[in-house]
Amino acid sequence: MPYKGGSRLSGERASKLGHLDIIQSDLVNELIDQFESYDPEIVETDAKWEKIDLSEEPLRLIFAVDGSKQTVRSDLPPYKELSFIKTTLLRLDQYALDKLDPDAPHPMALRDIMADAAMYHATVLPLKGVRVKGKNNYDAVRQIIFESLNDHSLNREPYNTLKWLAYELWTGQPKKSPSFSCPHCSEEVSGLPYNTDEGECEHCNGHLFLSDMIGFHLEMGEDVAPDSVSTAYMLIHETLLLFTGIRHFWEKKKYKVLNNALFLKDGPLTLRSQYSKLVIPIRNFIEFAKVQGVEIHIAGQEKTGAFVDHLEIIAKYAPAGSFYAPSNDYIRKEVQHRPERAEPYGFRTNYGNKLFVKVDNYHYLVMSIPTGNYVDTKSAADLFGLKKILATLPSILSHRHECALIPIELANGVASLSSYPSAAILKIFADI
Ligand SMILES: [Zn+2]
Known part of the structure; x- marks a missing residue:
């Protein structure tokens, strides 16, 4: 996902609500006054900002994942819909970072990074009206997902x-x-039985793929799959790419490399609704690494949403070079404005807890960082590898975009759809 542009409010001062002169309620009028007031909002929150400790050595090896997708639809009936998905994993070492000018990275330096250190995966899912090998759309998508993961x-x-x-x-x-x-x-x-790829349903003897465990079929119909299946595939694949790097070093017992690496993901460390099946195994692995004393640094950066909106307001009052790890209570009261619920925030869906960071006056970030087993953040020490992650941020800040990190920006460049054929060309294929 690309970084959005600056989000300064326009100077428009014309009253948007003035014509509603029928409103007599004092409460409503007070709300309207507040809505139209352009005084800087004074927000008092319980955010307890702590200073970033820069005495830690920054992490030298950085991996970043990102993805993109584009869905195309034929213009003429019978309507067909195809979704093209691309994901990428990019490696950056300190040498490559040092070569990059953060203000204006040289296109050749970028090209070298992309050629030597990026791997990507592309696939296409038929969402509607496409028949594959005599299968209905539902089974075709299940099989394509299985085969695509096996790229x-x-x-x-x-x-x-x-x-x-x-x-x-x-x-x-x-x-x-x-x-x-x-x-x-x-x-x-x-x-499915231990370490198997395929199997049979114990109730109906139907054929199963391990990838069915992820749950894509739960939102598909027999002939149509919604666009959200393609988004979910992209997010799952990004997550798998991220952990492919971690697994590689883990299995080779290269713990020193892990101790010196940062794994960055565009977006929060979340897998929503039925796709959350992998959250528990991921948490279990992080906890296992923690117990073994192998520090692994994983961080997601989210660029839109309620947490980003909230940080935009509170960052103004935070000192540069500081961070705050909010508790569930803070999130519920200050970000979500929700009553207390039985289930704690992110209990089923998140494998990282939220963190607000104000690196300097131009860069403030909403991140999530794993904790291992689920915990409500009581102190920043709950976030695994936090000190080193924070110490690494200044060296990877983008000077081209506010609130942006170079590795994610580059991964976004590799994953971006501009490197696909143009949408018009994709349409030609969709019309066949
Ligand atoms: Zn069954």
């Missing part, structure tokens, strides 16, 4: 990472995959 140009590594997570292979203990709803009979399958 041979990436040596099936993202799929191996899915297996590694699903069966928690780092433990060495045989266990089933997480349980999931059968794509044929909707009964709950108790999980």
Whole structure:
């Protein structure tokens, strides 16, 4: 996802609500006055900003993942819809970073990075009206997802990472995959047997792929898949790419490399609704690494949404070079403005806790950082590897965009759809 432009409010002062002169309520009028007031908002929050400790050495090796997608639809009936998805994993070392001019990176230097240190994956999902090998759309999408995760140009590594997570292979203990709803009979399958790729439903004997465990079929119809399936595939694939890097070093016992690496993801460390099946294995792995004393640095950066809006307001009152890790209570009261709920924030869907960072007066970031097992943030020490992550930020800030990080900007460049054929050309294929 690209960084948005500056978000300064326009100077428009004309009253937007003045014509509603029928409103007599004092309360409503007070609200209107507030709405139209352009005085800088004074916001008092409980945010307790702490100083970033720059005595830590910055991490020298940085990986960043990002993805993009584009859905095209034929103009003439019978309508067909295809969604093109691209994801990328980019590696940057300190040498490459030093070569880059943060104000105006030289296109050749960027080209070298992309050629030597970026890998990407591209696939296409038929969302509507496309028949593949006599299968209906539903089964075709299930099979394409399975085969795409097994992308041979990436040596099936993202799929191996899915297996590694699903069966928690780092433990060495045989266990089933997480349980999931059968794509044929909707009964709950108790999980595929240890380390298998395919299997049968214990209720209807229907054929199952390990990738069915992720749950894409839960939002698909027999002939139509919504665009959100393509977004979900992109997010799952980004997550698998991120953990492919981590798994690689873990399996080779290159713990020193892990200790010196930062894994960055565009967007929060979240997998929503049914796609959250992988959240528990991810948390279990982080906890395992923590117990083993191997520090792993993972961070997501979100660029839109309620947390970003909130930080825009409170960052004004925060000192440069500081951070604040909000508790669930703060998030509920100050960001979500919600009443207390039975389930704690992000309990099922997040594998990282939120962090607000104001690096300098131009860069403030909403990040999420794993904690291992689920915890409500009590102190910044709950966030795994926080000190080193924070100490690395100043060296990877973009000077081209406010609130932007160079590795994510570059990953975005590789993943961006501009490197696809143009949308018009994609349409030609969709019309066949
Ligand atoms: Zn079944």
